[in-house]
Amino acid sequence: MLNFNYHRPQSLAEAASLLGAKAEGKALAGGQTLVAALKLRLAGPTDLVDLAGVGGLKGISREGNNIKIGAMTTHAEVAASSEVKSAIPALAALAGEIGDRQVRNRGTLGGSIANNDPAADYPGAVLGLGATVHTNKRSIAADDFFTGLFGTALGAGEIITAVSFPVPKRAAYVKFKNQASRFALVGIFVAETAAGPRVAVTGAGQSGVFRVAAMETALAKDFSPAAVTGVKVAAQNLNSDLHATADYRAALISVLAGRAVNQARGG
Amino acid sequence: MSTRISMTVNGKAVSAEVEERTLLAAFLREHLRLTGTHVGCDTGHCGACTVLLDGKAVKSCNMLAAQAQGANVTTIEGLAAADGEMHPMQVAFKASHGLQCGFCTPGMVLSAVELAGKLKNPSEAQIREALDGNYCRCTGYHNIVKAVQTGLANMG
Numbered sequence: 370m371l372n373f374n375y376h377r378p379q380s381l382a383e384a385a386s387l388l389g390a391k392a393e394g395k396a397l398a399g400g401q402t403l404v405a406a407l408k409l410r411l412a413g414p415t416d417l418v419d420l421a422g423v424g425g426l427k428g429i430s431r432e433g434n435n436i437k438i439g440a441m442t443t444h445a446e447v448a449a450s451s452e453v454k455s456a457i458p459a460l461a462a463l464a465g466e467i468g469d470r471q472v473r474n475r476g477t478l479g480g481s482i483a484n485n486d487p488a489a490d491y492p493g494a495v496l497g498l499g500a501t502v503h504t505n506k507r508s509i510a511a512d513d514f515f516t517g518l519f520g521t522a523l524g525a526g527e528i529i530t531a532v533s534f535p536v537p538k539r540a541a542y543v544k545f546k547n548q549a550s551r552f553a554l555v556g557i558f559v560a561e562t563a564a565g566p567r568v569a570v571t572g573a574g575q576s577g578v579f580r581v582a583a584m585e586t587a588l589a590k591d592f593s594p595a596a597v598t599g600v601k602v603a604a605q606n607l608n609s610d611l612h613a614t615a616d617y618r619a620a621l622i623s624v625l626a627g628r629a630v631n632q633a634r635g636g
Numbered sequence: 637m638s639t640r641i642s643m644t645v646n647g648k649a650v651s652a653e654v655e656e657r658t659l660l661a662a663f664l665r666e667h668l669r670l671t672g673t674h675v676g677c678d679t680g681h682c683g684a685c686t687v688l689l690d691g692k693a694v695k696s697c698n699m700l701a702a703q704a705q706g707a708n709v710t711t712i713e714g715l716a717a718a719d720g721e722m723h724p725m726q727v728a729f730k731a732s733h734g735l736q737c738g739f740c741t742p743g744m745v746l747s748a749v750e751l752a753g754k755l756k757n758p759s760e761a762q763i764r765e766a767l768d769g770n771y772c773r774c775t776g777y778h779n780i781v782k783a784v785q786t787g788l789a790n791m792g
């Protein structure tokens with residue numbers, strides 16, 4: 370690992386100005402992805418700005434019809450939160466299925482979505498629930514936030530502060546785990562929201578998480594497993610790797626979407 | 637380039653000037669000579685390097701020492717009582733023969749200790765799932781699960 374300068378600011382303003390001043394600066398949250406990237410020299414920042422000391426970035430609260438979760442809230446905290454479990458059980462369950470116990474004790478919501486790994490779980494929930502990502506500069510709708518493989522709408526030095534998840538009528542997340550890494554080989558987040566059904570697919574897309582409009586239309590008419598299991602997603606834009614072919618992932622999407630709808634209906 | 641870090645390790649306050657890139661695992665092993673914390677994969681997968689950070693199980697190879705600033709760290713060396721009496725989880729691993737080569741054991745034991753208070757009378761399946769962040773290449777897990785079950789019962 371190449372060395373870097375380490376900063377531990379106490380306020381968001383200070384963190385932002387540190388990141389703004391350093392051409393090769395990077396925010397540090399739980400380190401569960403970034404430390405490995407530093408070891409492999411996939412990332413080589415001159416400066417790391419640790420957000421652990423910044424106040425106001427942690428915690429879970431209900432705001433109207435939204436559950437607002439601070440960027441530095443860990444997966445374990447979301448999984449154990451009675452607020453999340455009662456309002457959006459699918460979200461708590463998703464957080465509880467990320468990686469393993471030690472990873473969940475350190476990894477954060479903000480770090481996960483800023484990284485936007487194509488096999489990560491949280492992007493499925495953020496897109497599937499139509500959440501809003503808050504940063505130190507603005508609020509970004511989920512549909513505009515994820516911009517491709519490891520890509521987001523975040524500008525240089527922009528810091529995620531929280532995510533607001535609208536409480537759906539019902540929702541479920543079904544993940545087919547890669548047995549070795551536990552990341553999603555395919556993960557489907559299905560939600561019936563005030564604005565209609567949403568279906569988000571993670572783990573499969575060449576450009577990361579995506580919605581399946583044909584499934585959403587079918588669910589708007591009939592919120593049942595049969596409505597989605599017949600909808601096929603073209604394998605052409607899906608990932609093929611040593612874990613699964615694109616065709617296999619395409620087949621999983623239809624099967625898991627059916628299971629997710631069944632689960633959302635309480636089945 | 638270096639940074640000053642301070643934390644409490646096994647009840648003792650420690651402070652040192654380290655390179656920023658120092659991992660918590662390296663700080664424990666190389667600076668404090670607490671070599672009971674094992675590094676197996678160095679990629680955040682195997683869990684051999686697990687320590688308790690403010691009571692929570694974390695992989696010390698997957699975080700910087702600087703991230704433990706101000707925290708309370710417990711390594712395997714800090715589990716036994718001052719008079720040498722082993723922690724109930726250590727006793728259970730010994731009694732149930734929950735180890736063979738012992739490489740995974742410090743991480744297994746600390747990871748298991750975190751479960752106390754979280755799982756009440758856990759089933760075998762619950763324990764297996766809860767240990768998903770710790771790999772063992774020797775035992776086949778069977779006796780580890782038994783040891784954790786006994787250890788948790790004896791921790792009360």
Ligand SMILES: Cc1cc2nc3c(=O)[nH]c(=O)nc-3n(C[C@H](O)[C@H](O)[C@H](O)COP(=O)(O)OP(=O)(O)OC[C@H]3O[C@@H](n4cnc5c(N)ncnc54)[C@H](O)[C@@H]3O)c2cc1C
Nearest residue numbers: 398399400401402403468476477479480489490529551552
């Ligand atoms: C063994 C293992 C298994 C895993 N399994 C899974 C899994 O099954 N599913 C899954 O989804 N993930 C999995 N992960 C990844 C894990 O969820 C990470 O916690 C997450 O990807 C990154 O979160 P972090 O807080 O550790 O971020 P860090 O590693 O600290 O940072 C990641 C990136 O996000 C940026 N960043 C962090 N916080 C912010 C912020 N507030 N604003 C702007 N940018 C920010 C950093 O600059 C960096 O580029 C796994 C990780 C490991 C080690």
Ligand code: FES
Nearest residue numbers: 676677682683697
């Ligand atoms: S050595 Fe840290 S997880 Fe393997």
Ligand code: FES
Nearest residue numbers: 736738772773774
């Ligand atoms: S006892 Fe050898 S790795 Fe577990």
